[in-house]
Amino acid sequence: MEQELMRIGISLPDDLLKKFDSIIKQRGYSSRSEGIRDAIRNYITYFEWMYAVKGRRIAAITLIYDCMKCGLSSSLTEIQHEYSFLIRTSTLAHLEPGNCFEVIVLDGEGQDVRLMTEKLMSLKGVKYVKLNTALPPQNNNQVFR
Structure with a gap:
């Protein structure tokens, strides 16, 4: 089942965007959106891992x-x-x-x-x-x- 895609806008410093674009190219992503989705998934996973740290x-x-x-x-x-x-x-x-x-x-x-x-x-x-x-x-x- 396809999920509805939401469009967002972000502002980034030029040097950060250039580095990101370089990584996108090296990893073979088809677009910035693919790279950003992957980065957000990793961020969520790390956040969830941090909240599971107990004891x-x-x-x-x-x-x-x-x-x-x-x-x-x-x-x-x-x-x-x-x-x-x-x-x-x-x-x-x-x-x-x-x-x-x-x-x-x-x-x-x-x-x-x-x-x-x-x-x-x-x-x-x-x-x-x-x-x-x-x-x-x-x-x-x-x-x-």
């Missing part, structure tokens, strides 16, 4: 952001302070001017990990966020808080 988790949040964006560093720090009970360590690398790469290692309840990740994702100037989680080891000889 205690060991996690890493990977970020790339514009460290020159006014107020962004302060906002990132505020969120990290709000969730300091989860954070075990973090590391920051300065890439080319304006871009920072940060990895935050967490240990805590999946819902808290997800909430922190979503707050980071929503900040303007954050270019990339990826959450990875694992169940903590069950070996009682290993100590995790």
Whole structure:
């Protein structure tokens, strides 16, 4: 059964659209619409996976952001302070001017990990966020808080 197609309009920076068009061509999509549908399906799958993260988790949040964006560093720090009970360590690398790469290692309840990740994702100037989680080891000889 064919679903009705809805037409939408989006605005993108020129460099992002050029990269997207290049990927569309490499992957052999017949149109931008096909690529956008695929990207949206992947986004939904990732969103659903994040909401299924429950119980205690060991996690890493990977970020790339514009460290020159006014107020962004302060906002990132505020969120990290709000969730300091989860954070075990973090590391920051300065890439080319304006871009920072940060990895935050967490240990805590999946819902808290997800909430922190979503707050980071929503900040303007954050270019990339990826959450990875694992169940903590069950070996009682290993100590995790």
